[in-house]
Amino acid sequence: MRAIASKKLSAxxxxxxxxxxxxxxxLPSFAASFSDHQIKSVFLFNFASFxxxxxxxxxxxTSPFVFCASNAHSPTIKTLRKVIEGESVGSHKxxxxxxxxxxxxxxxxxxxxxxxxxxxYQDILPRLSTGSLLTVSDTANFVDSGGLIELVQHKxxxxxxxxxxxxxxSKLSISSTLLRLANIYRTPETGETP
Amino acid sequence: MSENRLPQLEGLRQVKLKDDSPQQTSINKLIGQSxxxxxxxxxxxxxxxxxxxxxxxxxxxxxxxxxxxxxxxxTPRKTSEIAAAITVLTxxxxxxxxxxxxxxxxxxxxxxxxxxxxxxxxxxxSRGFGDRMTNKLLVMIDGRNIYSPxxxxxxxxxxxxxxxxxxxxxxxxxxxxxxxxxxATNGVINIITRSAMDTAGxxxxxxxxxxxxxxxxxxTSGELSxxxxxxxxxxxxxxxxxxxxxGSKAADGWDDWRTGFRMDWQGDNDSHITLQGDMHxxxxxxxxxxxxxxxxxxxxxxxxxxxxxxxxxxxxxTTLNGGGRSELxxxxxxxxxxxxxxxxxxxxxxxxxxxxxxxxxxxxIITGGxxxxxxxxxxxxxxxxxxxxxxxxxxxxxxxxxxxxxxxIELLDNTLWLTLGAKFEDNDYSGFEAQxxxxxxxxxxxxxxxxxxxxxxxxxxxxxDHDGFVVVKILDAGPPPVALVYQGNDNFDSExxxxxxxxxxxxxxxxxxxDLSLFFNDYDDLRSGEKLGIAPPPPVSxxxxxxxxxxxxxLYAESHGLELSVDWRPSTQWQINFGYAYLDIQxxxxxxxxxxxxxxxxxxxxxxxxxxxTYYKIKSNVQFNLIGRYVDELPTNDTDAYFxxxxxxxxxxxxxxxxxxxxxxxLDAEHRETxxxxxSTEETLVQREFYLKMDWQL
Numbered sequence: 001m002r003a004i005a006s007k008k009l010s011a012x013x014x015x016x017x018x019x020x021x022x023x024x025x026x027l028p029s030f031a032a033s034f035s036d037h038q039i040k041s042v043f044l045f046n047f048a049s050f051x052x053x054x055x056x057x058x059x060x061x062t063s064p065f066v067f068c069a070s071n072a073h074s075p076t077i078k079t080l081r082k083v084i085e086g087e088s089v090g091s092h093k094x095x096x097x098x099x100x101x102x103x104x105x106x107x108x109x110x111x112x113x114x115x116x117x118x119x120x121y122q123d124i125l126p127r128l129s130t131g132s133l134l135t136v137s138d139t140a141n142f143v144d145s146g147g148l149i150e151l152v153q154h155k156x157x158x159x160x161x162x163x164x165x166x167x168x169x170s171k172l173s174i175s176s177t178l179l180r181l182a183n184i185y186r187t188p189e190t191g192e193t194p
Numbered sequence: 195m196s197e198n199r200l201p202q203l204e205g206l207r208q209v210k211l212k213d214d215s216p217q218q219t220s221i222n223k224l225i226g227q228s229x230x231x232x233x234x235x236x237x238x239x240x241x242x243x244x245x246x247x248x249x250x251x252x253x254x255x256x257x258x259x260x261x262x263x264x265x266x267x268x269t270p271r272k273t274s275e276i277a278a279a280i281t282v283l284t285x286x287x288x289x290x291x292x293x294x295x296x297x298x299x300x301x302x303x304x305x306x307x308x309x310x311x312x313x314x315x316x317x318x319x320s321r322g323f324g325d326r327m328t329n330k331l332l333v334m335i336d337g338r339n340i341y342s343p344x345x346x347x348x349x350x351x352x353x354x355x356x357x358x359x360x361x362x363x364x365x366x367x368x369x370x371x372x373x374x375x376x377x378a379t380n381g382v383i384n385i386i387t388r389s390a391m392d393t394a395g396x397x398x399x400x401x402x403x404x405x406x407x408x409x410x411x412x413x414t415s416g417e418l419s420x421x422x423x424x425x426x427x428x429x430x431x432x433x434x435x436x437x438x439x440x441g442s443k444a445a446d447g448w449d450d451w452r453t454g455f456r457m458d459w460q461g462d463n464d465s466h467i468t469l470q471g472d473m474h475x476x477x478x479x480x481x482x483x484x485x486x487x488x489x490x491x492x493x494x495x496x497x498x499x500x501x502x503x504x505x506x507x508x509x510x511x512t513t514l515n516g517g518g519r520s521e522l523x524x525x526x527x528x529x530x531x532x533x534x535x536x537x538x539x540x541x542x543x544x545x546x547x548x549x550x551x552x553x554x555x556x557x558x559i560i561t562g563g564x565x566x567x568x569x570x571x572x573x574x575x576x577x578x579x580x581x582x583x584x585x586x587x588x589x590x591x592x593x594x595x596x597x598x599x600x601x602x603i604e605l606l607d608n609t610l611w612l613t614l615g616a617k618f619e620d621n622d623y624s625g626f627e628a629q630x631x632x633x634x635x636x637x638x639x640x641x642x643x644x645x646x647x648x649x650x651x652x653x654x655x656x657x658x659d660h661d662g663f664v665v666v667k668i669l670d671a672g673p674p675p676v677a678l679v680y681q682g683n684d685n686f687d688s689e690x691x692x693x694x695x696x697x698x699x700x701x702x703x704x705x706x707x708x709d710l711s712l713f714f715n716d717y718d719d720l721r722s723g724e725k726l727g728i729a730p731p732p733p734v735s736x737x738x739x740x741x742x743x744x745x746x747x748x749l750y751a752e753s754h755g756l757e758l759s760v761d762w763r764p765s766t767q768w769q770i771n772f773g774y775a776y777l778d779i780q781x782x783x784x785x786x787x788x789x790x791x792x793x794x795x796x797x798x799x800x801x802x803x804x805x806x807x808t809y810y811k812i813k814s815n816v817q818f819n820l821i822g823r824y825v826d827e828l829p830t831n832d833t834d835a836y837f838x839x840x841x842x843x844x845x846x847x848x849x850x851x852x853x854x855x856x857x858x859x860x861l862d863a864e865h866r867e868t869x870x871x872x873x874s875t876e877e878t879l880v881q882r883e884f885y886l887k888m889d890w891q892l
Contacts, residue, residue, distance in 0.1 A: 034250055039261055042250045050255065083247055156394040159259045181259050 039158045040138055040151050041080040044112060047134060047149070048089045050178040053109055054171045057132040058092060065092040068100040068108035070117050076138065077112070105133070113137040113147070129163075132171045143185040148172075150185075161185050249814035249846070257849050260395070274701040277613060277633040277645035278370070279305070279711035279757060283363040285388075290769075290809045290819055292842040292856045294401050294409050294885070296385065297350055299357070301823065302807070303365045304773030305711075305757035306381075307799050309825075309833075309868035312446040312878040313436045314351040314478050317868050320367045320381030321715065322753050322779045324799040324828075326872045330379035330653050330689075332370065336387055336470065337546075338507055338525050341377055343568055343592070344538055346656030351478055352501050352529060354452060356411045356427045358399055358889070361388040367757060368713055369693050371629040371651035372615040375596055379651040379691050380715075389468070390415055390423040390458040396892040403885040406434045422459040429453070435479070436878035437864060444878040445496040450476030464519075465512035473504035481876040482534055485580035485665050487738060491675035492668035494876070495534070503529040517552035534581060535664065535873055540570040556604040566594040570657065582665035582679070590657065592622040611635045623655040624688040641702015647695045652688040659686045659721070659745050667874040669741060679729055679740035686745045692716045707761045714754045719747035720781070722789035748786060751795070753779040767811035775803045794871065797829030815846035831869040837861055854887040 048065055058065075067084065069077045077098055084094040097104060105111070111133055113121055118139055121128070126146030129135050135147045142150040143163040148170065150161040160178070165187040167174060250258070273280050281303045283291075293299045297316040301308045307324040309317040319328040329346030332339070333353075340353050363385050370382035393415040402408040408431070415425035432449035454472030461467070478499040483492050507525035514520055527542040548562035569591045575581030600615030616630035631649035638644055658664075662682040670676040693715050700708040722745070729740035755777035762770045779796050783789050807821040819842045827835040842856035859865065864879035 034261055038247060038250055039258060042247070042253070043258060045251065046255055046258065079247065083251060156392045157260060178255055181256050 035075075036153060036158060037075040037079050040076045041083050043151055043158070043160060044076075044080055044110060044136060045083045045087070045094075047110060047136065047178075048094060050175040051134055052173045052175075053132050057109060057171070059107075061091055063092060064095040065089050066108050067094070067096045067098075067110045067112065068104070069096070069098045069112045069114075070100070071114060072098045074114055076114070080112075108133055110134045110136060113139070113142070115139045118142075118145075126166065129166045130169050134172055144187075146187075149182075159183060163187065253849060274643055274699055275635070277611070277635040277647055277697075279367040279695065279697055279709075279713070281365045281367075281709075281759065283365070285358075285361060288357060288360055288363070289844075290807070292819055292821060292840045292854075292858060294357070294407075294887075295350075296354065296357075296363075299363065300365070300383070302771075302773075302805065302821075303367075304759045304803070304805065305367045305755075305775040305777075306365065307803070307825075309828075310880050311868055311870050311875060312444065312480055313433050314446065314448045315480065315870065315875060316350040318348065318350065318383075319799060320365075321713065321755065322777055322799040323380065323795055324868070325795075326870050326875075329377065329656065330691075331381045331383065332374055332378040333383045333385070334374075335385045336468075336507065337509065337523055338505060338527055339542070339544070342529075342540075342656075344536075344540060344570060344572070344657045346377070346653065346659070349501075349531070351448070351450075351476060351499070352474070352503065352531070354429065354431070354450070354474070355385065355387055356399075356413055356429055358397060358411070359387045359393065359413060359425070359427065361386050361392070367711065368647075368695050369629075369631065369649040369651035369691065372617050372631040372649060373598060373600065375598075375617050375619055376621070376627060376629070376652050376654040376688070379653045379689070387456065387470075389466075390425040390456045391460060393423075393425050398890040398892060399888065401885050401887040403883050406883065407885060408432055418457060418459070421461060422457065424455060424457045426455045427453065436881060438876070438878055439866075441864075444876075445479045445481045446878050448476060448478035448499075450474060450478075450501075461512075463513045465510070467511075468509040469507070471504065471506035473502075475502040476500070480533075483668060483874040483876075484534060485582060485668060485675075485677050485738065487580055491738065497534045499531070499533040501529070501531045503527070519550040521548045522546070534575075535583060536572065537575075537583075538570060538572050540568065543567040543569075558602040558604075559600070561597075561599040563597040564595075566596075568592045568594070572657075580665075582663070582677075584663040585657070585661045586663065586682070587661065590661065594622075595620045609637055621654055623660055624652070627652050627654065627688060639702075641700060643697075643699045643701070645695075645697045645699075647693070649691075649693050649695075651691045651693065653691075654688050655686050658682060660684050665740070666872075674739055676728075676739045676741055679742050681726065681742050681744045683744045683746060686721070687719060687747050689720050689747065690718045692718075705763045709759045710756065711758075712754075712756045715752065717749075717751040717753070720749035720751055720795075721745045722748040722783065724748065725788050746789075748784040748789060749781055750784065751779055751781040753777065769809045771805070771807045773803075773805040777801055794830050798831075798871065800826035800828060800835075802826040817844045818842075819844070825867070828868055831871055833866055833868050836865050836867075838865065850891040852889040854889075855884070856887065857882070857884045859883065 044067065067080065071077060081096050084096060087094045100108065113135065122145055125135060129146055129148050134149065136149045136151060137147055138151045140152050143161055146166055148163055148166055151158055152161065161183040162174065162179065163185045273282050283299065283302060287302060288299055291299045291302050297308050297318050300306050300318055305320060307317065307319045309324065311317065311326060315326060317324045317326060317328060318331065320331050323330050327345045327347035332341050333348045334340065335353060335355060340348055342349055363383065366382045368381065370378040374382050396414040398412050400410040411427060411429035413425060413427040415423060418424050430451045433447055435444045435447040438444045452472055452474035456468065456470035459467045480497050480499060481494055482497045483494050486493050505525060505527040509521065509523040511519065511521040523546045525544050530539045544564065544566045546562065546564035548560060551559040571589045572585040573588060575583035596617060596619040598615065598617040600613060602611055602613045604611050613633040616628060619627045629651050631647060633645065633647040635643060635645045660682045662680060664680045666678045666680050668675060669678050693713060695711060695713045697711040723743045724746040726742035726744050729742045755775065757775045760772040777799055778801060781795050803826065804824040809817060809819045811817050821840040824837050825835060827833060839860045840858045841860060842854055844852060844854040846852045859880055859882045862882065864881045866877065866879050869877040
């Protein structure tokens with residue numbers, strides 16, 4: 001019986017050593033669980049500070065920073081509303097316009113499009129993305145149709161894909177921190193491979 | 195990278211939102227204070243609103259991009275749309291259960307009876323008949339059947355998975371036979387692990403109570419190609435001896451390890467391919483009483499139980515051109531076991547095909563068929579040692595053919611559905627079996643569902659029922675000594691059930707759901723232990739007499755009961771679950787029987803069971819869980835009713851490291867949950883335990 005006990009102990013010790021050894025080569029990640037719409041909404045929130053808008057994008061020093069979306073019942077939008085509550089970037093208070101009037105589009109800073117919105121915007125997407133409007137969607141192949149940032153789940157993670165070709169034609173600039181961790185997409189027209 | 199073409203904006207990293215927002219700072223301060231107080235103050239309750247979001251907001255972008263998306267809400271079909279008594283345990287429920295083994299997790303399901311015989315033998319049963327060999331509950335892991343055709347029942351010490359990789363556990367109480375087939379008489383449990391696509395990175399988990407218990411698992415996963423992913427794991431568990439009555443150290447310690455993999459590919463037309471396999475080996479101890487041919491004719495031994503096995507499974511699902519969905523699954527499973535009472539090697543080959551027709555008007559039709567080949571080997575025991583166990587024949591191969599069809603008809607638009615279905619099987623023990631059911635589901639108001647069902651299900655004979663010859667236990671040490679000898683009966687037929695069920699569900703609110711099911715079960719041809727008389731003593735001196743008992747179908751029974759569960763979420767931080775189950779079974783002997791244990795099954799399962807659990811997020815990264823339960827007495831084996839309480843604190847120490855401290859069975863130093871009424875394994879007591887758990891995403 002003693003032999004069995006020592007065998008068990010040493011096996012436990014081996015298991016622990018394995019874990020501790022492996023933990024020395026760690027990458028940041030997280031053990032708790034969050035839903036996809038929570039993660040997406042916090043990404044949207046972060047974009048407000050990791051992307052720089054030209055001064056002209058704000059009517060005044062204290063004008064709000066505006067997120068625009070169509071569907072008030074979407075879980076991502078509902079969560080975004082909670083995420084940005086009481087927050088501001090610089091002197092600009094964060095607000096959410098949902099649903100927004102097409103006429104208001106010029107006052108939007110981030111436009112979040114969901115799959116159901118895409119048919120309406122598909123054709124004008126490249127044009128929308130040339131000004132100071134950050135177009136974001138959680139639909140696959142969004143960057144191919146001229147969108148700026150795609151937030152799509154790859155395997156178990158949500159990672160942004162940035163269309164840098166389109167970005168160069170816009171008046172926005174993206175922090176290198178965000179660019180480093182994002183997947184980069186380039187439109188084939190530029191002559192380079194994606 | 196095109197970084198050089200863009201202006202360097204390192205400065206932007208300093209634009210930390212919360213530094214700019216005075217409101218956020220005050221929230222942080224308040225959360226900090228309440229943490230200092232370390233109790234549930236009102237301020238933390240209101241101020242930590244949406245605490246998990248606050249936690250998410252504090253992450254760096256890189257941490258955000260590396261988060262694994264929770265799969266808690268992913269169920270293929272809403273449970274509210276199923277006309278059966280179903281409970282789905284999600285990954286979150288499993289995490290909250292404070293349990294470290296599958297049977298312990300199942301204690302959360304209202305109406306399931308879970309009782310520990312010793313450190314590794316369990317009773318897991320639905321709607322009564324709770325025994326070590328609960329033969330009326332079918333259990334599957336990822337579509338692979340783990341119900342033993344040899345004994346009829348699940349040997350829980352042979353099966354396990356990495357608990358964090360479970361996507362959900364679906365538990366259906368009541369017959370599921372019209373889809374799942376025979377032996378799903380009183381319930382079905384489906385343990386479903388996540389697709390490899392839904393796991394990322396490397397995770398280590400260890401739960402340890404010092405030398406008493408320690409479970410460790412390591413899992414790593416990654417991409418196989420653009421549309422494929424793999425996962426591989428290893429898990430080691432060991433458990434020290436528990437105690438007998440009176441506190442002396444028992445001999446029921448064990449250890450086991452398992453390793454396995456899963457690969458998934460996603461293709462066009464919603465096609466999905468899965469390939470998975472596992473292997474395991476375990477070494478368990480238990481104390482049993484065995485026959486001896488010399489005085490005092492029986493003695494206790496510490497039996498050494500060795501189990502090992504492996505399996506491989508492939509599944510291919512795709513949507514065809516016409517819109518129908520086709521799914522093909524094949525698997526091979528081998529289980530081996532060596533202990534005093536049995537030595538077995540059993541190989542299963544299974545192929546199964548399902549086809550869901552494209553919707554035709556109001557009809558949603560699904561059909562399928564399968565073939566299973568089982569090849570076993572059960573060597574004789576060593577008679578000179580008193581190890582009396584023979585199977586006639588010693589080796590056997592059996593075939594099972596099955597076919598099922600089910601039509602769900604939408605009688606009234608979004609209001610009333612009628613489901614007709616049946617499974618037809620042909621097995622080598624009882625021949626052809628038909629298991630039909632009819633179900634009706636009525637959404638009489640939005641969020642309110644009423645359902646009812648009538649079904650027929652059978653429990654088919656096991657190999658032991660037909661072919662076994664085993665000394666089960668010593669009845670009387672004599673002289674002359676008398677042993678209880680079980681002798682199989684080729685004429686033993688299937689046990690039959692006709693079940694009547696009624697249920698009501700409220701699912702119209704985000705904060706409250708309510709589920710009630712009522713049932714009346716009418717059983718016929720239940721197994722009785724028919725006394726054949728005294729067997730001639732074997733040629734030994736002094737002679738040992740055997741009281742021969744053989745299975746016949748001379749009992750019938752009625753049972754009725756209810757299961758109730760309430761899930762209430764008063765706020766985003768707080769969840770309260772309540773479960774209650776009531777059960778009454780009356781067994782009767784047919785006039786022709788001389789069954790020696792006619793009423794034993796009546797008192798094998800608790801009449802009343804309650805559970806009350808609360809999960810409360812004290813802070814964004816600290817959660818406190820309390821789970822209380824009451825289990826009624828078991829008159830058949832003199833087990834007293836008991837209350838128990840589990841408590842645990844989970845602390846998300848760092849974004850990638852979570853620590854939990856858990857105390858289980860806090861109300862008593864030790865308590866008894868049941869005993870082995872089938873074999874002579876000596877029961878041990880369930881002790882109060884404290885363990886520390888570490889979850890690490892590497």
